[in-house]
Amino acid sequence: MKFIDLKNKAGSHSPSIALIRRLLPDLKINVDACFLSNPYATDLFYDYFQKDLIDSNKLREVLEYYPSQNKNIAEFLSKVIEISPENILIGNGAIQLIEELLVHHLKGKVGIPIPTFSSYYEILPEERVHLIPLKKDNDYKFICSDLIKDINENDIKIIVLINPNNPTGDFIETNDIEKILNNCPGLNHIILDESFIHFNNDGVSKIETYFDSNSNLEKVIGIKSLSKDFGIAGIRAGYAILNKSLRNNILNQGLLWNSNGIAEYFFELYSRKEFIVKYENVLKRYLEDKNDFLNKISTIQGIKVIPSCANFFLVEILSSKKSDDIVEKMLFDHGVYVRTCSDKIGLEGEYLRIASRSKTENDQIFDALKKSI
C-alpha cells in the first residue's frame, strides 16, 4: 500500500494516524508531526487528571452523571479570560461553534482568505463562500488593505481570520483588525479564530482585548480551540466569545448540554491559578523547543521554511519532488508522519506542514526530513 492509497481511503481529509494504524498495523509510527499540539501540556493535564480523578476515585462519577449546562461551565472560563459569562459560549470543540455560527446563525457571504483550515468553507454552500487568495510572493501573509478592498467590493458580511493562520502561521496585528472594523461599513462580523494564539511568541493580542469596547463586542466573534495549546483534542473543548444576543439566540435553540464530564473537569482545572502557572512553564519550554526546531530545519537545503507565529511550519519543497512522495518516504522509511498540503487550496507549489513536537520528536522529524528531501 502506498500513501496515495491511504489518501484515497481517507476521503476528503488527510489520512488520520488512527486510519493508518488500522490499514497498516505493522508500520511503526514514531512521530505524528501532523498533530498540532503541545505534548508537554498533555503531560501536565494528565498529571492533574490522574491525581484529581483517578487516584481519588472520582472518575466513575464524572462519567456517570450529567455534566453541567453550558452557562454554568462558562462561569469557570469567565474567571480565566475575564470576560462575562454572558459573552461566552462553550463548544464541543471549536468546530461545533464554527458550524453553529456560520451554518445556522450568521447570514450572508463569508470571506475566507486561503490557504486556511478547510472546514470553514467545506460546511458552507458554495454561494455563500468567497475565497480570498493570499499571495505566494508575500509568503501568504494577510495584507490588510487587500482584505478591506475585497470585503467592500464583494459584499462580504463575515470575514474569517485564523490568527495565527493555519497552515501559514502568519499573524495579523490588532491595529489591522481595527482598520478592517473601521473601513468596512457593510461587514457584520469578524470571526477571529485564535486557536493557535498561545504559540505566538509575542503572544500579546488575545481575543479578549477586542471586547473592551461595546462596538467591537457587536462585531467581533472570537473562536478558540483548546485542543492545541492544552494537547487535549480527545476531550473536545472550545469556546466562543460573542455578543449576548447572539449567544442567547443560539442557546434558545440548543447547545445547553454540549459538554462532557471530562471537558467540564478541564474547564474547572483551567480556572485554578496554580494550574495556569504550571501551564505557562510548559508553554515556555515548548516555545523554546519550537524556536530551536525552526533554526534546525531552516538549515536543510532544498526547502524554504516560511516564518510562523504558530507551532507549525509551512515548508515549501524547492526541488521537483512532490510533497506526497516526501510524506510517503518520511512515513514508510522513518516512521515520521508530516502533513502533505497537496489537498490544500490556495497554495502554489509543493508544501508540507510540519508541527513542532517534543524536543526528542523534533530531532527525529529533522533527521527524516533531511534524508527525504
Add this chain to the structure above:
Amino acid sequence: MKFIDLKNKAGSHSPSIALIRRLLPDLKINVDACFLSNPYATDLFYDYFQKDLIDSNKLREVLEYYPSQNKNIAEFLSKVIEISPENILIGNGAIQLIEELLVHHLKGKVGIPIPTFSSYYEILPEERVHLIPLKKDNDYKFICSDLIKDINENDIKIIVLINPNNPTGDFIETNDIEKILNNCPGLNHIILDESFIHFNNDGVSKIETYFDSNSNLEKVIGIKSLSKDFGIAGIRAGYAILNKSLRNNILNQGLLWNSNGIAEYFFELYSRKEFIVKYENVLKRYLEDKNDFLNKISTIQGIKVIPSCANFFLVEILSSKKSDDIVEKMLFDHGVYVRTCSDKIGLEGEYLRIASRSKTENDQIFDALKKSI
C-alpha cells in the same frame, strides 16, 4: 434555604444534584432518584474502562488525540444494531440530534404529546409546536386513534413519540406506529425516541425493526440516548437512525467530529459480543430490582403508581399535599432526591417521578417516600 429557593436558582429545569451540592454543601444526599440510569451498567462499563484504558496506560492517548469522524464511529455501532452505517448518525448525546433535526433540518409543525421530555418543545419556536395532551383518566397513555385524528386535523408534519414515554412510562406498540404511518398522509416524519426501550420488560420493539422496509426508513427517525441504559451520561453518547439523504445533508453542514475519545471508546466496547452478554446480565438484574421496587411502593397508602414500561414511575399524590413539599421533606429529612413534576406541563394533579436505582437505594427511597407522604 428551602426547595423553592433551589428551584428558583435552577432556572427552567429541576435543580441538578450538582447545583444542590454547591448551594447546600452540608446536606447529605444518599440517593439521586431523579437520575434515570442503570447503576449496575455504570459499574460494568467502569470495570472495562479501568482495565482497557487506565491499567494499560492508554487513557492519556484517548484524551490527547482527535477522535474518529462520525461515519467511522457509526461503523462500530452498525455491528451491534445491524443497521447500515449510512443510516446512522452519532450524537454528542441524543439531545444534539434532537436539536439538529428539529431546529435545523425538519420543517413544519411538530406534534408533541404531553406530558413529556420538555426539551422537545423548548427548543422550538412556539408557532411550530402543537402540544397533544394525553388524558389523565387513561393514565396519560397514548391513544392511537386520537393521535391520528390530531395529526390529520392540525397539519402536523412531524410527530414525536418517546417510547416508553417520560415521565409516564407508557409504551406504544409497533402496530400502532404502523397505523399512524398508514393513516396520516400529510405526516412527513415520526420521531421515535427509544432512549428508555431497554427498560421495557417485553423489550420486543426496537427502532431497528422499523427500518426493515424502505418506506418506513423514509419516514421514521429513531433517536437513542445511551446515557440511561448504560449509565454513562457524563460521556455524551447517543445516535439517530435515519434515511441516508437526511443523514448526508446533516453531515455536509457539520457534526463530522462530534464525539470525544471516551465516547468513541464506548462505541468500540459496545461492539464487543462479550460486553453485550455481560450487559444483558446487569440489565436483567436491574429489571428484577425495578419490578420488586414497583411492588413495594405500590403498597404505600395515599399515592397512585402509574404502570410503567421504563425504569421510573410516575406517582400521583392523592392527599392534599404538594409534590414540591414532599420532595423537600424526602431530600432534607432523608437525603433522597426525587423529581418533582410541578414544572411538567400536561399533568393534572400533584406528581413525583421516581427512578428505580440499585436494590439498596430503592429500599432507602421506599422508606423516605413512605415517611413523607
